[in-house]
Amino acid sequence: MRKVLLAATICLLLAGCGRYAGLGSNPSPSPSASAQVTATEQVHTASVRVGQRLELVLHSSNGMSSWTNVKSSDPTVLAPVVDTRATAPVGVTLAAFQALRSGTATVTATAAPKCPPNAACPMYVALYTLKVTVTR
Numbered sequence: 001m002r003k004v005l006l007a008a009t010i011c012l013l014l015a016g017c018g019r020y021a022g023l024g025s026n027p028s029p030s031p032s033a034s035a036q037v038t039a040t041e042q043v044h045t046a047s048v049r050v051g052q053r054l055e056l057v058l059h060s061s062n063g064m065s066s067w068t069n070v071k072s073s074d075p076t077v078l079a080p081v082v083d084t085r086a087t088a089p090v091g092v093t094l095a096a097f098q099a100l101r102s103g104t105a106t107v108t109a110t111a112a113p114k115c116p117p118n119a120a121c122p123m124y125v126a127l128y129t130l131k132v133t134v135t136r
Contacts, residue, residue, distance in 0.1 A: 039130055041067075047133045048099045053081065054132060056095040057088075058109055064126060067093040067109040077103035077134050099134040106131050 037048050038055045048054050058067040070093065072078040081096040088094045097107065107130040115121030 041128055044129060045131045045133075047135065050099050050101060050134060050136055052099050054078065054097045054099065054107075056093075056097070056107060056109075056130065058093040058095075058128060060091040060093070060111060061126070063114055064111045065114050066091055067111045067128060070095040070107065070109040072097055072105045072107050072132075074103065074105040077101055078105035078107065078132055097132075099132075102134055102136055104131065104133050 036053045036055055037046055038057060039046050040056075041058050046054060056070065058070070060066045070080075072080060077100060078097045079100050081098045083094070083096050086094045086096070093109065095107070095109070109128040111126040111128075113122050113124065
């Protein structure tokens, strides 16, 4: 398990070269409007400035499906952005948002258990939340 976690961490670091990785309760991006903030499933709060882009990288847990239904609670503050060049390996969900105006928005995603066909499956859903504060 530690080897998988280490490999995933190395991949994230390599994929994020040249980008700011927000790992903590107060990731403060650089003042440049073109800067990006990257968050993972371990991050639950982020701060971005108007004009910046927030990239979300979510990894599915063992026995769970990939994260789906990634959305912003207020698209007038944090609007979804489609990146047709983005590709992710199996089990990784990528999402991007553009900060449009000052305010707060919550990004949510869900995942369900993976169950084999014709087998009993537990009825629960995992919920990921990221509270985003957008400032000028």
